[in-house]
Amino acid sequence: MNTNQEDRFSMYYVVMNTCDKYKAVWETNAVFSATYNLWVAKIPLIEQNRDAQILETTGITTNKTARRATMTEKALFVENRLQSYANVENNPELLESIKYTVSDLKKARDTDVIGICNTILARANAHAAAIVAYGVTADMITDLQAAIVAYTTTLANPKAARSQTKTATQNLSDLFKESDTLLNTRLDLDIELFKITNPDFFSQYKTARMITATGGGGTSVLGRVINAGSGEPMKGVTFTFYAEPNGTMKAAGGEKVKPIVKKSADKGKFRAKLPENMYRVVVEKIGFKKQEIVITVANGESTNLNIELEMN
Incomplete structure (x- = not known):
């Protein structure tokens, strides 16, 4: 896309x-x-x-x-x-x-x-x-x-x-x-x-x-998610990126910035183009333990995100 x-x-x-x-x-x-x-x-x-x-x-x-x-x-x-x-x-x-x-x-x-x-x-x-x-x-x-x-x-x-x-x-x-x-x-x-x-x-x-336009000065976050038990790549895992309020990205008029949602593809991979900022990332899929991590996306730099999900 x-x-x-x-x-x-x-x-x-x-x-x-x-x-x-x-x-x-x-x-x-x-x-x-x-x-x-x-x-x-x-x-x-x-x-x-x-x-x-x-x-x-x-x-x-x-x-x-x-x-x-x-x-x-x-x-x-x-x-x-x-x-x-x-x-x-x-x-x-x-x-x-x-x-x-x-x-x-x-x-x-x-x-x-x-x-x-x-x-x-x-x-x-x-x-x-x-x-x-x-x-x-x-x-x-x-x-x-x-x-x-x-x-x-x-x-x-x-x-x-x-x-x-x-x-x-x-x-x-x-x-x-x-x-x-x-x-x-x-x-x-x-x-x-x-x-x-x-x-x-x-x-x-x-x-x-x-x-939310993520083009222009945005930088891609490249990630991959696997099943912690089998090591197999996982499709359909949801990654929700929430911009941290103390980050650099601000919405127009002081409104709250909308979260950006991505899902992993067949080989467990995904790509998200995000503006420079600090993000809280929620990783979830039905039947697996939800994970939350914080990443920093710097302009002009590539951020890699590798996740292993455990079954409930």
């Missing part, structure tokens, strides 16, 4: 939390309830596409590179042993069919390097019994075959990840437009139903609808 979308999504969380707090007030009102349920259904869709958008393609590419290196290393060893065997047996046909250099495998395109390795594999299988004496066991041939298969399966992953990111970006744009339309043309009007009957709900809703 871009900065504007992050700011709006943070506002969505505050609106949702406010409405949940007063659910007993509006749930029997058919008009407000219908509008709210339509709007709140957009939030998990935004979360899903946000998670897809920030998919780490770097890790996928790194995995592909590592598997190629493993495959070529095994292939070159087997090729070397086959060449030794071919020289001893005076088999120029075999020798000519596997004359590949390290540079050949390094520079070959993805599909070409697979073809080269498959050629070496085929020659190894054809002379499997004979090359045992040259240091190539049946397990080594099997390992080479497995390495070729493992590398082949990674070829489409980076492209698929980029395509997924592009699709998610477009989906987010559409979902934010739909969500904002529901807020602006319906929920913001329907809240007037409670202006007299429940002024606290009305007032807090209006405050929740204010967007």
Whole structure:
């Protein structure tokens, strides 16, 4: 998400939390309830596409590179042993069919390097019994075959990840437009139903609808949350950042600064763009012990936040 979308999504969380707090007030009102349920259904869709958008393609590419290196290393060893065997047996046909250099495998395109390795594999299988004496066991041939298969399966992953990111970006744009339309043309009007009957709900809703801009001089807080018991990353953990009153950030007109809410993605990671200030951070997820910590966000500096949550 871009900065504007992050700011709006943070506002969505505050609106949702406010409405949940007063659910007993509006749930029997058919008009407000219908509008709210339509709007709140957009939030998990935004979360899903946000998670897809920030998919780490770097890790996928790194995995592909590592598997190629493993495959070529095994292939070159087997090729070397086959060449030794071919020289001893005076088999120029075999020798000519596997004359590949390290540079050949390094520079070959993805599909070409697979073809080269498959050629070496085929020659190894054809002379499997004979090359045992040259240091190539049946397990080594099997390992080479497995390495070729493992590398082949990674070829489409980076492209698929980029395509997924592009699709998610477009989906987010559409979902934010739909969500904002529901807020602006319906929920913001329907809240007037409670202006007299429940002024606290009305007032807090209006405050929740204010967007706190975190762009400009803000600095990102990068974090990751894991399950303390299993070590697995945790998705859907809520991080609420409350600006400390003795910090540097002040709201216009002396009003209280709205909290900024973020949720962790699939790999337990999140990013929050926050103005320079001191924050009390509340970390919570149903079924786990709530944590509260205080961090200082300095302008121009990166703040890392790593959390381990314990089950209740």
